[in-house]
Amino acid sequence: MNTAEIRNASLxxxxxxxxxxxxxxxxxxxxxxxxDGVEATTMRAIAAKIGYTxxxxxxHFKDKDxxxxxxxxxxxxxxxxxxxxxxxxxxxxxxxxxxxKAYADFALANASQYRFMFMTDHGHSFDExxxxxxxxxxxxxxxxxxxAVEEGMQRDQFHTEFDEPHALAQTFWSGIHGVxxxxxxxxxxxxxxxxxxxQAVERICTIMMRGTLRNPE
Amino acid sequence: MNTAEIRNASLxxxxxxxxxxxxxxxxxxxxxxxxDGVEATTMRAIAAKIGYTxxxxxxHFKDKDxxxxxxxxxxxxxxxxxxxxxxxxxxxxxxxxxxxKAYADFALANASQYRFMFMTDHGHSFDExxxxxxxxxxxxxxxxxxxAVEEGMQRDQFHTEFDEPHALAQTFWSGIHGVxxxxxxxxxxxxxxxxxxxQAVERICTIMMRGTLRNPE
DNA sequence: TCAGTGACTTGACAGCGTTAAGTGAAGTAC
DNA sequence: GTACTTCACTTAACGCTGTCAAGTCACTGA
Numbered sequence: 001m002n003t004a005e006i007r008n009a010s011l012x013x014x015x016x017x018x019x020x021x022x023x024x025x026x027x028x029x030x031x032x033x034x035x036d037g038v039e040a041t042t043m044r045a046i047a048a049k050i051g052y053t054x055x056x057x058x059x060h061f062k063d064k065d066x067x068x069x070x071x072x073x074x075x076x077x078x079x080x081x082x083x084x085x086x087x088x089x090x091x092x093x094x095x096x097x098x099x100x101k102a103y104a105d106f107a108l109a110n111a112s113q114y115r116f117m118f119m120t121d122h123g124h125s126f127d128e129x130x131x132x133x134x135x136x137x138x139x140x141x142x143x144x145x146x147x148a149v150e151e152g153m154q155r156d157q158f159h160t161e162f163d164e165p166h167a168l169a170q171t172f173w174s175g176i177h178g179v180x181x182x183x184x185x186x187x188x189x190x191x192x193x194x195x196x197x198x199q200a201v202e203r204i205c206t207i208m209m210r211g212t213l214r215n216p217e
Numbered sequence: 218m219n220t221a222e223i224r225n226a227s228l229x230x231x232x233x234x235x236x237x238x239x240x241x242x243x244x245x246x247x248x249x250x251x252x253d254g255v256e257a258t259t260m261r262a263i264a265a266k267i268g269y270t271x272x273x274x275x276x277h278f279k280d281k282d283x284x285x286x287x288x289x290x291x292x293x294x295x296x297x298x299x300x301x302x303x304x305x306x307x308x309x310x311x312x313x314x315x316x317x318k319a320y321a322d323f324a325l326a327n328a329s330q331y332r333f334m335f336m337t338d339h340g341h342s343f344d345e346x347x348x349x350x351x352x353x354x355x356x357x358x359x360x361x362x363x364x365a366v367e368e369g370m371q372r373d374q375f376h377t378e379f380d381e382p383h384a385l386a387q388t389f390w391s392g393i394h395g396v397x398x399x400x401x402x403x404x405x406x407x408x409x410x411x412x413x414x415x416q417a418v419e420r421i422c423t424i425m426m427r428g429t430l431r432n433p434e
Numbered sequence: 435t436c437a438g439t440g441a442c443t444t445g446a447c448a449g450c451g452t453t454a455a456g457t458g459a460a461g462t463a464c
Numbered sequence: 465g466t467a468c469t470t471c472a473c474t475t476a477a478c479g480c481t482g483t484c485a486a487g488t489c490a491c492t493g494a
Contacts, residue, residue: 014491018441043482055484056442064482119336121402142409167412171396171421178395179388185338192359195384204388204425211428231460235472260451272453273473281451 022060024050030071034112038068038120068116069129075113080140082106092151093213097205099145100176104201107180119181145169158212168212175204239277241267247288251329255285255337285333286346292330297357299323309368310430314422316362317393321418324397336398362386375429385429392421 028049032041043064047054061067082102089095107114149169152158162168183197194200210216245266249258260281264271278284299319306312324331366386369375379385400414411417427433 014440021441042480044480053443054482055444058483059441118402119398121332124405127405127407164412166410167417167420170399170409170412171417171424174395174399174417174421175392175425176395177399178391178393181336181398182387182391182394185336188341188344190344192387193383195381195387200384200388200391203384204391207388207425207428208392208421209428211424211426231471238472259449261449270474271451272475275452276472 018060021050021052021056025052025057025060025067026071029067033068033071033116034110037112038116065125069122069125072113072116073129075110075117077140078110079103079106079117080144083141083144092148092155093157093209095148096145096152096172097209099148100172100201100205103141103176104180104198108183108197111184114180115184118177119184142169142173145173157214159214162212172208175208176201179204235277238267238269238273242269242274242277242284243288246284250285250288250333251327254329255333282342286339286342289330289333290346292327292334293357295327296320296323296334297361300358300361309365309372310374310426312365313362313369313389314426316365317389317418317422320358320393321397321415325400325414328401331397332401335394336401359386359390362390374431376431379429389425392425393418396421 025046029041029046032045032049036045043054043057046067047057057067061070082105083099086095086098086102089098107118146165146169149172150165153163153165153168158168179197179200183194183200186192186194187197242263246258246263249262249266253262260271260274263284264274274284278287299322300316303312303315303319306315324335363382363386366389367382370380370382370385375385396414396417400411400417403409403411404414
């Protein structure tokens, strides 16, 4: 090894070590967020979990919000991947059904994350993040749904009065989100006694399809 | 006035003064909660607003949670009243439609309160409160909706497969709640660009009715 | 060899919800 | 009239939070 190679190697090692620490912070934060919730986990707890002082975190992330946001962005990508994994099913209506199920499965399996992604007001934080990623966080999943709705419209599968793809896609999303979010906040309410969320998602999905399709089979 | 009367009068005055202070705390807290949100409002800010020290509040409420919960219960009563005010419309389906609109109007006009009532996890706090009030907080509004759904079923207005009143009432509720809560968390997301919530509520309401009614007109 | 870089620590700050102990005015009893 | 009690409220503090200025120290480059 000549001196230039050594320098490069050592630079690379330092960068790798920094990246490892950064990842350790993210992993620790993720685990604590999932177990205790985002609000309840402290910077001190995250630091202690990986054997650093709390201030060390601030060398890798601007503040707690930036740390949270990074994990949140990863979750959006994961949701997008979960949506995408159902593949290109020919019938757009069937595709929407499958998306609803995949969405609900993701939400129920990642409750803490879902809470933070869709049940917390982030103000304009997402807009700011979007500039960096070059597209909005929900884009993948939302665009996927929107595409299916548009395709269904092109095939005249919906009643003619539903001619605005965004409006219809947002309605479908709202319905599923309503079931999920109500479940998260009211599952312990003994008076309301909410029904099983998986079945509830299926139910509202059936109802919304029957309410919008031209020929519900 | 004899001595007994004087004693009673002074006791009454002291109780009234205490009640006034208590109410002042509630009023100040309400205003701050609405403006800044529940989380961002501090006990110190509430106290400062009415010219007391923070600790004074603890003579009237066990802790911040108890103070919040009291306001929350008042909001549930207000929502119940808003529902009840639409009156006993003959057709249960039309009644459900009106309820949806009244519910959405309440939510959009009382955003902070709605957030806390239906978008925050209260664990078993409501159950504990319910023991005191002898009925669960949502009871009024939920029972009102449930009654309309049951009536619609008795009149065979819904498809026969929808034979469980709770399941259907919860589905309707979920749909409206989904539109509202998504609006609150994502109204500023420029990529999603959510449609007007009033129209969105009307849209999902129409869709859900068409998807459940035997003879949608 | 020596200055410089940068990951990390030390020690602190302001603000939070909450509480033990104290104050002082009003009511009660003799 | 004086002593005792009650109680709404204050004072001063505790432990907790997110965050930051300053310091440490191993490693790098000339």
